[in-house]
Amino acid sequence: MNLSEASQQRLELLSQDSLKRTLLPCPLDQRISDFSSNDYLCLSQRxxxxxxxxxxxxxxxxxxxxxxxxxxxxxxxxxxxxxxxxxxxxxxxxxxxxxxxxxxxxxxxxxxxxxxxxxxxxxxxxxxxxxxxxxxxxxxxxxxxxxxxxxxxxxxxxxxxxxxxxxxxxxxxxxxxxxxxxxxxxxxxxxxxxxxxxxxxxxxxxxxxxxxxxxxxxxxxxxxxxxxxxxxxxxxxxxxxxxxxxxxxxxxxxxxxxxxxxxxxxxxxxxxxxxxxxxxxxxxxxxxxxxxxxxxxxPQMETERTALHLAAEQLRGQVHALGFDTGLSNTHIVPLVVGSAEACLELKSHLQQAGIRTSAVRPPTVPPNAARVRLALNTGHSDELYSQLLECLQQWKRRA
Ligand SMILES: Cc1ncc(COP(=O)(O)O)c(C=O)c1O
Known part of the structure; x- marks a missing residue:
């Protein structure tokens, strides 16, 4: 078996388990509705x-x-x-x-x-x-x-x-x-x-x-x-x-x-x-x-930090009311733990269709059956965006 064949075989195995990763473009104009970035204080654009x-x-x-x-x-x-x-x-x-x-x-x-x-x-x-x-x-x-x-x-x-x-x-x-x-x-x-x-x-x-x-x-x-x-x-x-x-x-x-x-x-x-x-x-x-x-x-961004922590607390309450499990989260990182890698990819793609970008976190990054859509909140997320996110999550729950 040559290297190309070996690589192909390995990728196919990952695909079968919904674990294959792919590089996707990140258009700059979608930053506004991005929950996958770790730019928590939006400083990358200052x-x-x-x-x-x-x-x-x-x-x-x-x-x-x-x-x-x-x-x-x-x-x-x-x-x-x-x-x-x-x-x-x-x-x-x-x-x-x-x-x-x-x-x-x-x-x-x-x-x-x-x-x-x-x-x-x-x-x-x-x-x-x-x-x-x-x-x-x-x-x-x-x-x-x-x-x-x-x-x-x-x-x-x-x-x-x-x-x-x-x-x-x-x-x-x-x-x-x-x-x-x-x-x-x-x-x-x-x-x-x-x-x-x-x-x-x-x-x-x-x-x-x-x-x-x-x-x-x-x-x-x-x-x-x-x-x-x-x-x-x-x-x-x-x-x-x-x-x-x-x-x-x-x-x-x-x-x-x-x-x-x-x-x-x-x-x-x-x-x-x-x-x-x-x-x-x-x-x-x-x-x-x-x-x-x-x-x-x-150090001068105390107001923004307080608002970010409050937004995370509110979001957790709202997604719990929809029946989502946010695991142990008590910070600005709010995972929606869905279990299987397939369900995780489905939820991510459902949100993506509405222009909301998230990350699908699957094993081995997290333990087996603990796949999750990770929402990383930042200080640039608007109230409208949170409402849109909740609406999409509600739709997904109804379909699921
Ligand atoms: C906990 C933790 N440590 C270290 C790193 C690596 O940092 P960097 O992305 O700057 O290489 C990451 C990045 O994902 C991380 O989440």
Missing amino acids: PEIIEAGHACARQYGAGATGSRLLSGNLDCFEQLESQVAQFKNAESALVFSSGYQANASGLAALLDKSLWGGTVGGTVGGTAPLVFTDRLNHASLHHACQLAGIRQIRFRHNDMAHLAELLAKHAESTQPKIIVTETVFGMEGDLLPVEQLAEIALVHKAVVYLDEAHATGVWGPNGRGLGAVKHPDIDALKAMGHWIVMGTFSKAVGVSGAYIACSEIFKQYLVNRCTGFVYSTAPSPFVIGAVARALEII
Whole structure:
């Protein structure tokens, strides 16, 4: 069998299970009725952010020309990193070209056993850490564990009692303990009980690695994410360097790229040992300029955040009344859990016929029989659009 035949066969199998994915055009004039975009604060279209990107590119060039360790360490990166550290209430920060890259390589560097062994007679030792992960963590976090050769100890989704129980089972172990989770789950749309997590982590002196991809800009004090919450246990973990917060610039920030906010010493470790940093060209200066401006604007968007959270609450009430299941959602991400992949594609296409764009989320992104149409609300959605959406959902329920 040649590669073309093998690929064809694999795609046919995916098709049979309604799991084949296809790239569809995203016409700009349909943005207004788009519930599939993660541009939660509609910042991707803000003229002053676009202009700030242009200004930075005019000053530094369209590209960074190399890894930061070679020709690429422009001072705009250093400035943005200070800004991000301040925004996240952290000592330091490092920027990356994408969230996937930050997680896959940054988390893998944290889990690397050579970090944890200390030195034995001048040679770096090695102690594999015990890694406790939420069952519904993003693919990039799983990828990091695979890269590091770690067997994950998985706790039930957002179940802090289960996490505490698993940590207690390993209380006698001298291996370092690391907890990896998200603060807003992208497919469930629910919030991490961050203070409870910090309390448990502190008891076990565990390192916490948080993914704030969907929280940055939308949740936490002034949109700084849940990792920026003020709490004595979080402060104690920070003092140990045990509070590491990753987030993206690709969702509510409206641009692209990502950060890891952490202690200065861990940043220096990443600069040396994180392959996605060492062996990759730094992000474009356009991105850096645009992100810097967006981070200035975000803390001032409290009115928009409040309206977004209210819209999500109202929508949940309205779709429940129609008989839809929104799972665990308590954020601006509202999934309509329909079960089978077929039903999910049908509902998505029914909404698409009315010009409403949504995403069909199917296994393996979500567990089997938990396929869902994901509604990501943003500050640009109008009351008319919500009424139209509800009307379409009502029609679908009547037909189903
Ligand atoms: C939870 C989570 N982490 C990381 C990423 C990756 O971020 P990026 O799209 O910037 O690569 C995503 C994106 O879908 C995500 O949902």
